[in-house]
Amino acid sequence: MKCCIALFLAFALLAGCAKTVSTNLATGQGLVAGRQLGRTAVLVWFGFEANDAKGKKKIEKVREIITTRFTRLPGTTLGGDDALVKALEPLAWRDAGDVELLAAARKAGCDSVALVEVAACGGELSIGLTPLPVWAVTTRFSYRLRLLDVQSGRLVQSAMRGRETGGAYTVRGLDALMRDFDADLASVLTFATPQATLETH
Known part of the structure; x- marks a missing residue:
């Protein structure tokens, strides 16, 4: 019996390696060195939020991550959100086109507009009991980010991002999911040199 337990634990340690599948669809010039938002x-x-047991907690944490990442960008100050939303009324910002968003942003005194739609952010635990106990934890998130320059009316960046991480015998929780989201957003909001940007096109 002890031998079986030892073999099971050894297998769990060997198998408990998380695998990651990422999605990255990006267009636009992106953040170039020298640009100030x-x-x-x-x-x-x-x-x-409506169907997630920890939705409220995750929303607060994800919102904090997003705000912090934009605040850290050089030449960027946050503001004008409420004024922009009010200028769009009765239209919701997700239903507005770029022309309407830009017009509202000018009224609100904004230089840039960032739209972040977080479609998914969660995880699941699967457990099987035969022939040996097996568990698998998978965490995933997906979001869309669009960044508009108000003065020029140009789409600076559009990115659809996603990541799914997990596997048999892995241990992942909310903290790991938040770290993944933060790291991914940080990679999107990274300034590139003009030369590097031209080389990728």
Whole structure:
């Protein structure tokens, strides 16, 4: 019996390696060195709050991560969110086109507008009992980010991102999921040199 337990634990340690599948669809010039976003309105939407047991906690944490990442960008100050939303009324910002968003942003005194739609952010635990106890934890998130320059009316960046991480005998929780989201958003909001940007096109 002890031998079986030892073999099971050894197998669990060997198998408990998380696998990651990522999605990255990006267009636009992106953040180039020397560009300053100025006064930026950051509008965030969540698609999981109504049916998620920890939805409220995750929303607070994800919103904090998004706000912090934009605040850290050089030449960026956050503001104008409420004024922009009010200028769009009765239209919701997710239903507005770029022309309407830009017009509202000018009224709100914004230099840039960031739209972040977080469609999914969660995880699941699967357990099987035969022939040996097996568990698998998978965490995933997906979001869309669009960044508009108000003065020029140009789409600076559009990115659809996603990541699913997990596997048999892995141990992952909310903290790991938040670290993954933060790292991914940080990689999107990274300034590139103009030369590097031209080379990728």
